[in-house]
Amino acid sequence: MPKVRPAPTRPPRPKPSRPWAEIGPVATVAERAAEALREKILGGAFEPGEFIRQDDVARGLGVSRMPVREALMILTNEGFVTRVPRRGFQIPDRPVRALVDLYPILTVLERHAGKASLSELTPADLAHLQRTNTAMHQAVRAAEAARTLGLNLEFHRILASRCGNARLVELLEQLGREVLQLEFWSFANPTHRAIADQEHDGIIAALLRRDFAEALRRMEANRLLAYDAFRKQFEEPPAPRPRRAAKRK
Amino acid sequence: MPKVRPAPTRPPRPKPSRPWAEIGPVATVAERAAEALREKILGGAFEPGEFIRQDDVARGLGVSRMPVREALMILTNEGFVTRVPRRGFQIPDRPVRALVDLYPILTVLERHAGKASLSELTPADLAHLQRTNTAMHQAVRAAEAARTLGLNLEFHRILASRCGNARLVELLEQLGREVLQLEFWSFANPTHRAIADQEHDGIIAALLRRDFAEALRRMEANRLLAYDAFRKQFEEPPAPRPRRAAKRK
C-alpha cells in the first residue's frame, strides 16, 4: 500500500549529492529529438504550412512517438513550429508576417541590451567575438546553414552578454533564433548573408575603437538592412495559395 | 501492411472545411490541466523551489499523467515552472532575480508598444479599458487573486493592442503574466495592488484627454513603482536557504 506521504513537500535538497547537476549533456531523448528536428527543419526538410507527422519523425529517429511530442512542444516554444489543437504541429506558414513583427521587437531589445553591455565587454569577449566572426565567415563560404545560424546567434549573444540581465540575454537569443530561421527560409540567397557579415566586421571595428555609439548604430543598421531587404523582396506575397501540384501516384 | 506514403507532404488544405478553427474552446485535456495548474500555482498550493509531483496532479484532476506532462510543458513556456532534466518540474525558486530581470524588459517593450498604440485606441477600446478597470477594482476588493491577475493582464493588453504588431502584443502578455505571478508570490500585500489601481485610473484619465505622452509616463511609472517597492522589500534575500523544518514522522 502506498502509504500517504506525511509531508506535503520534499525537504529542499539537504544533501548536495547531485553528481549530474548541469555538468554534462545528460540530454534526455526528447532533447536530442528536438535537436535533430531543428536541424531537419533548418535543412529545409519541411515546407511552410506543412504538418509534421509524429510517427514519421519517430521512426526516422528510432524512438517512440512520445519524446517526439515533447520535442515538438520544445520547438513550439522556440518558434520553430506552431500547434493546432487537434491537427498537430505545423511549420509556420506566414513567415513574412512573423518577420515583420519580430524585427522591431528585436531592434528595441537589442538597443536596450547593447547600451548596457557594449561598454562592459572584456578583451576576452572581444577576442571571442572575433573568433566567432571568422568562424562564421568560413561557415558562410562553406554554405553550412545550421552552423552559420549558430555562429550568428553566438555573435549577437556575446554582444548582449554583459548587459547584466540574464533573462534579456535569453530572450534575445530565443527571438534571434526565430528571426534567423525565418530569414533562412525566406531568402536563402547569399548576398544578404554577405552583407550581414560586413556589418559584423564593422561592429567589431567600432568596438575595438571603443566607439560604442557607432557599434550600436551598426547593430541597428544590421537589423534594418535585413528588414528592408526582406520587405523589398516580399512586398506582398504574390499568390495567396500557390496551388502546388497535387501528389501524383 | 501500412503501405509507404507516396507523397512526402499532405496537399496543403485544398478545402477550407475547418468548422472548428478557433471557434469554441475545444480545449484539449492538457490545456484544461494547464489552466487548473495555473490556478493552483497562483493560489499558493506550491511554494518556491518545490518540485511538482506529476501523478499527484493527475490524480487530483482525474486524468492520466500524460496530459499533466504536456500541461507542465505549457506552463514552462509561460514561466510558471522550470524544468530540471531528470528531476521534473519545479516552481522557480529565485523569483527575486527573475523579477529584477523582467522589469526592464517589460518597460522598454511597453514603451515601444505604447508609442504606437495609445494614439490609435478607439472609443470602444477606451470603454473596454474602463470596464476592465472597474472590474479589477472589484476583484481587488474581493481579493480574488486569479481574477485580478487576469484583469490586469487584460488592461495592459488593451493598451498595447493597437500597436500593429501581433507578436509584440503576445510577447507582452506572456512577460506580463510572468511578472504578475512573481509579484503575486513576492508581496501579496494589498497596498501595492491599490497603488497599481491608482495608476490605472491615471492612465485612463490621460487617455481620455488624449494626452498620450502623459499616459505613457503613467504606464512607465506603474512599472517603476512596482520595481522600487519590490527592491526595497527584498533588497537582499536574508537567508540563502531558509532551512525549512524537516518533515516529522
Added chain:
DNA sequence: CGTCTGGATCCTGGATCCAAAAAGAGGAGA
C-alpha cells in the same frame, strides 16, 4: 456535371505499462 453526404482511413491525444534514475533510509565500519 457539380455538390453534398456518408463511410473508410489515418493521425493525434490520452491511458496504461515498463525501465531507469534519483532520493531516502538503514546498517556497517571507523
Added chain:
DNA sequence: TCTCCTCTTTTTGGATCCAGGATCCAGACG
C-alpha cells in the same frame, strides 16, 4: 557517535495501446 555505503522506494521518462476526430474519397442526388 558520525560518516559512508548500499538497498529500497518513489518518481520521472519512454514505449505501447486505444479511442476520438479530422481528412479524404466515393457515390448519390440535384
